[in-house]
Each structure stands twice: as C-alpha cells, then as structure tokens.
Amino acid sequence: MPTALELKAVSKRYGDTVALDGVDLSVAEGETVAVLGPNGAGKTTMLSIALGLLSPGSGVVGVFGRTPVEALQAGEVGVLLQDSGLLEDVRVDELVTAVAGMYPHPVPVQRAMRAAGVEEFATRRVGRLSSGQQQRVRFALALAGDPKLLVLDEPTVGLDVESRRSLWQEVRARTAAGRTVIFATHYLTEADDYADRVVLLAGGKIVASGPVSAIKSLVGGTEVRFVLEDADVAELAILPGVRHVRIEGRAVTLRTDDSDATLRGLFAMFDVSEVRMMSTDLEDAVISLTGGRER
Amino acid sequence: MRSYLKLEVRRAFRNPAGLILLTAFPLGLYLLWTKVLNVVPQGQRVDFAAFSMVSMTTYGAMGGALFIGGAIALERSKGWSRQLAVTPLPPHGYVVAKLVSGAAGVLPSILVVLAGGALLGGVRLPLWAWPALVALIWLGVMPFAALGVAFGYTLKGQAANLAMMGVYFVLSVLGGLWLPLQAMPEGMRALAEYSPAYQAGSLGWRVLEGQWPSGTGVGLLAAWTLLFAGLAVWRYRRAL
Structure with a gap:
C-alpha cells in the first residue's frame, strides 16, 4: 500500500x-x-x-x-x-x-x-x-x-x-x-x-x-483487584499467570495473562476479599508503557 | 494565491484605524500648516498650499507603505504565518499579497489628501498634473514598502510598529515633508537632499513647477529601493 x-x-x-x-x-x-x-x-x-x-x-x-x-x-x-x-x-x-x-x-x-x-x-x-x-x-x-x-x-x-x-x-x-x-x-x-x-x-x-487491542495486550490482558492484609509482592508474584503486582496499602492489583489460573491459586492460598476483575483499558497501557500519566 | 490576495485587499480597505492614520492625519496636518498656522517659509518658490499638499500626500502614502511591515510583524507574532505555513500558499505569496494590498491601500490616502488640497486648499494645477501627481507619489513611496517588509521580518508584534514610527518620523522630517529644506541648517540640508523621503517628495514638487523627475532623483530613489529591497529579502530569508 x-x-x-x-x-x-x-x-x-x-x-x-x-x-x-x-x-x-x-x-x-x-x-x-x-x-x-x-x-x-x-x-x-x-x-x-x-x-x-x-x-x-x-x-x-x-x-x-x-x-x-x-x-x-x-x-x-x-x-x-x-x-x-x-x-x-x-x-x-x-x-x-x-x-x-x-x-x-x-x-x-x-x-x-x-x-x-x-x-x-x-x-x-x-x-x-x-x-x-x-x-x-x-x-x-x-x-x-x-x-x-x-x-x-x-x-x-x-x-x-x-x-x-x-x-x-x-x-x-x-x-x-x-x-x-x-x-x-x-x-x-x-x-x-x-x-x-x-x-x-x-x-x-x-x-x-x-x-489499540495490541497495545492493551502488551501490558497484559486482565487485572485482578482485591483487598488483602499484609500482602507480600514475592508471595503473590508466584501465582500462576501473574505478570505484575502492585500493592497500595491493603489494595492489591495483579496483572495476569491467565485470570482463571490466577484466581484459583489466589483463593486457595490467601484470605482475600472484595475481588474484582477488569480488563486493561488504554489508560493503564499508556501509563505503564510511557511511565507518564495522561489526562 | 489569488483568493488570498483578494482577502488581503479587502482587509486593506476595511481597516478604519489604518485609513485614519493614512488619510485623516496628513489631511489634518495639511490644513494645520496652510489654514491655521500659515507658516510660509522664506524663499518659497511655488505656491505653498500646493507644495504642502504634495508633502503631506507623500507623507501619508509613505506611512501606508511602511506599515505593510507592521501588519506582517503583527501577524507573525500572532501565529497567522504559522497557519499559512501549513497551506499551499508559498511564503513569497504572502509577501506579494501584502505588498499589493498595501499598495492598493495607499491609493485612497493619496486621493483624499490631493482632493483636500484642491477643494479646501484652493490649489489650482493644469489638468495633466493631477494624474501625474497620483502616479508619481504612488511609485515614489515604494522603497518604503520594501523597508517596511524588512522591519516586519526583523521585529515581532508591537515592537515593529514602534520602531517604524520612529523611522517614519525621522525620514519624513529629514526628507523635508514636514518643513521644507530651506528651513534646515546647512549640514542637515546636504544630508536631507540624499534621503529617500526627499527624493520621493521631489517627484511631486517638480510636477508643481511643470517638470518631470530628474535623472539623479530617479537614480537615487532606485538606489534606495534596491538597498531596502535587498534588506527585506535578507530579513525575510532569515525569518523563514
């Protein structure tokens, strides 16, 4: 073309x-x-x-x-x-x-x-x-x-x-x-x-x-968010499918390629509450790829 | 390019501040010299009402030509030239449109001040002299258009207008447009005779004596035009 x-x-x-x-x-x-x-x-x-x-x-x-x-x-x-x-x-x-x-x-x-x-x-x-x-x-x-x-x-x-x-x-x-x-x-x-x-x-x-879809998937398909006391990055990172862990106080965000496997492991090993799943939006992708924040 | 030229010509005739500066001001000055103050300098050869009419017409037209550059400076600082840079109009197309519309905008000022001389100042001239005055004064101020463009591409915004006000004033006083050369001291007069505004004015003053432009006069004016045009091209290239 x-x-x-x-x-x-x-x-x-x-x-x-x-x-x-x-x-x-x-x-x-x-x-x-x-x-x-x-x-x-x-x-x-x-x-x-x-x-x-x-x-x-x-x-x-x-x-x-x-x-x-x-x-x-x-x-x-x-x-x-x-x-x-x-x-x-x-x-x-x-x-x-x-x-x-x-x-x-x-x-x-x-x-x-x-x-x-x-x-x-x-x-x-x-x-x-x-x-x-x-x-x-x-x-x-x-x-x-x-x-x-x-x-x-x-x-x-x-x-x-x-x-x-x-x-x-x-x-x-x-x-x-x-x-x-x-x-x-x-x-x-x-x-x-x-x-x-x-x-x-x-x-x-x-x-x-x-x-746009490819940019989003560069960052990883799905986010799993939940609340957990005394969360530890290393412990959560070994769960199946997890690519990235972010902890802000009691709020934890996992980015995962395989949300089913991640959730199974998560419920088996941790006492989590308020579990929510969300697909990555473009804003997350941009923030994570550019290291900057968009309006 | 023609569509843009049309727009610029329309703007030139629609600018009240500019038209007042270029017509009412020289006309007012003319009436002040001839009707109110009645300052006829010593050794005045031709009718002072006619002489002063030519001076003030040249003065007004010269301002119109110079301030083409003021418009360029203003539009450069306001980002209009940036907008034009992303249209098919080439940069020289803009300058040409400015020069043509500016030159067109000078014409009403020439006609109004000359009409003031004829109707209010009681100036009587042979019929051929009137169109000759219009054409010669119009051509005579073209070097100042080039000088204006040089300023327009050197300074931005109001700074250009202020600088040109100064140059406008100095050149028109030195050129004997405000007060004739006889009123000047010896040394200044020698300098004045070579100045561009004096040469522009002389084109019209000679018509009053029934004479066409002199060879030296035209040569000097051409030299000033070349100098200012060279300056303008240099500044324009630098600004792009």
Whole structure:
C-alpha cells in the first residue's frame, strides 16, 4: 500500500535536550493513526517535522513520496495546528473561502463550513468568536482543500461534547472514503474509538505502535483487584499467570495473562476479599508503557 | 494565491484605524500648516498650499507603505504565518499579497489628501498634473514598502510598529515633508537632499513647477529601493 507519511530515523535536539530520538514511522494511505504520549513526549515536535515546519536534526521525512513542503504546496495536506493564529478582522466565510482557494480541488465552502460546524456563525468576524468556535474554524480550514492527508494536533481541545462528536463524525467520513488521518490527542477514548493504530511516544521515542487491542495486550490482558492484609509482592508474584503486582496499602492489583489460573491459586492460598476483575483499558497501557500519566 | 490576495485587499480597505492614520492625519496636518498656522517659509518658490499638499500626500502614502511591515510583524507574532505555513500558499505569496494590498491601500490616502488640497486648499494645477501627481507619489513611496517588509521580518508584534514610527518620523522630517529644506541648517540640508523621503517628495514638487523627475532623483530613489529591497529579502530569508 502506498505510504502517506514516512519518517526514517528522525531525531531532533534543542541544545542538550533530545526532543525526538530516532523515530521511524510509516503511515499507509487510508490509515487513521493516533499519536499519544505525555506532555513533552515529542508529539508536537514529531508532527511539526512531518509538516516541514521544523527541520529534522537528522533523518528523512516523506509525505506521499515528496518533501513535506512540496506536499503542502501541492495541496495534499490539511492541517489543524494547536497554536496557530487566525486573522481576526475577517469573517469566517471569507477566511474559509480564501484558504479553500489555495487548493487545487477544494470542497465547496458551504460544505466545509457545515462539516466543521461553523455555518451558524459564518458571517461573524473571527475575532468575535469564542476559543471553541475558533477551533472549529481551524478545523474548517483543514478540511477546506479536501486533502488526502489530514493532520490534527489535539483537535478537540476546548470543544464541547457536541462539537467533539461532530468533528470525529467528519473524520470518520473521510477515512471511510480512503483518506489518511493522523491526530495527536490527550483523550485516550478518542484514540480508542477512532484510530486504527496507536503510536505511543515517550521521551522522544516510539515505545509502542499497533492497533489499540495490541497495545492493551502488551501490558497484559486482565487485572485482578482485591483487598488483602499484609500482602507480600514475592508471595503473590508466584501465582500462576501473574505478570505484575502492585500493592497500595491493603489494595492489591495483579496483572495476569491467565485470570482463571490466577484466581484459583489466589483463593486457595490467601484470605482475600472484595475481588474484582477488569480488563486493561488504554489508560493503564499508556501509563505503564510511557511511565507518564495522561489526562 | 489569488483568493488570498483578494482577502488581503479587502482587509486593506476595511481597516478604519489604518485609513485614519493614512488619510485623516496628513489631511489634518495639511490644513494645520496652510489654514491655521500659515507658516510660509522664506524663499518659497511655488505656491505653498500646493507644495504642502504634495508633502503631506507623500507623507501619508509613505506611512501606508511602511506599515505593510507592521501588519506582517503583527501577524507573525500572532501565529497567522504559522497557519499559512501549513497551506499551499508559498511564503513569497504572502509577501506579494501584502505588498499589493498595501499598495492598493495607499491609493485612497493619496486621493483624499490631493482632493483636500484642491477643494479646501484652493490649489489650482493644469489638468495633466493631477494624474501625474497620483502616479508619481504612488511609485515614489515604494522603497518604503520594501523597508517596511524588512522591519516586519526583523521585529515581532508591537515592537515593529514602534520602531517604524520612529523611522517614519525621522525620514519624513529629514526628507523635508514636514518643513521644507530651506528651513534646515546647512549640514542637515546636504544630508536631507540624499534621503529617500526627499527624493520621493521631489517627484511631486517638480510636477508643481511643470517638470518631470530628474535623472539623479530617479537614480537615487532606485538606489534606495534596491538597498531596502535587498534588506527585506535578507530579513525575510532569515525569518523563514
């Protein structure tokens, strides 16, 4: 399958700080990829390099087989940046029209504005809008050119539930039509619900990459939680199937590959109470793989 | 690129603060010189109402050209250039749009101050002189557009506007736009005659005497334009 985005051994340093450390990433056309990681993990740096806004210290970047700047100027990429400014003295429809006109095959302006949910305030000045409304304008600008690749850096920050849902609806419609989407997010449920693949960044490195289910299973399938007096890590760790033990006071959490065997052993050997089982969620996986905490 | 140019031209004509700075202020100054204070300098050859009309028109147009750079600096600091960097618009497309819309925005100021001279100042000139003044003053302030772009890519936000205010003031005083060169001491006058604003003003002043631009004048203005444009290209490349 042709690749939409390819990073090969990309590194970036700021003085003594390593922002990206040998990142390899290949995104196939039609894929939806979520980039996750704690603050400072290098998400924005990686996206900036992928878009040619930053030059990589070393390594190679390709977007549809060209340089990022070539791909952008050819109108193949639509982008929503976290901290981009908008012209404040123009109307929303004027701004979307001007940006759509830069692309070779734009969608009709009305259609882009409807998709981004900015239609109701299309004739208002951008400077008069709330920050959530301005974020929707940024999304409209990203959609306006009907790009083959959509790159969204934390697209739903500041959006209410309703706008958030309609944004993802639009993203889904695009991926269903074979378009590629890469997004960075802090909301793990968004990755869980909308991404084919998750890329986990920590300390400038990709620590895990794969479908959400694979990321979860990297950490182990099931958690068993219970209450036990005087719990001892070594005693619990030898139970069948157990991969990891965590003790917080009387509360114990076991991570296990084989919950049936673990439970049998647990009831046979210990006087436990309040036993609960839960499957790993993505948040646990991210915390354990990145060593950081997501919001 | 055309769609963005259209947006920028629309913005240029919709900016009330800018239009007041570029039209009302020079027009007000013109009326102050000629109607209220009535300071006719010694050795004034042509009608002072006409002379001052050209000075103030040049002064206003020069400001319009310079402050193209102010807009660039502001938009750079507010992140608009970052947003444009992820669209198909190439960076030079932005500068071109700014220059063209800025130049278009200068035109109303030229027309308004000249009209003020004709209607309020009682300036009477042969018919050919009016379009010649519009065209020459318009062209004459183009070096300042290049200088403005250089500032716009050197400083960010309000700092650029403050710096340009200073440069604007110094250049227009030195160029004899506020008070004619005769009023200056000997040494300053020699310097002033080579300054870009004086040369821009001379294009129009000569029209009042029925003369076309002089070869040296055009040469000097071209040299200033080249210098400022070189400065602008250098700063622009550095900022990317």
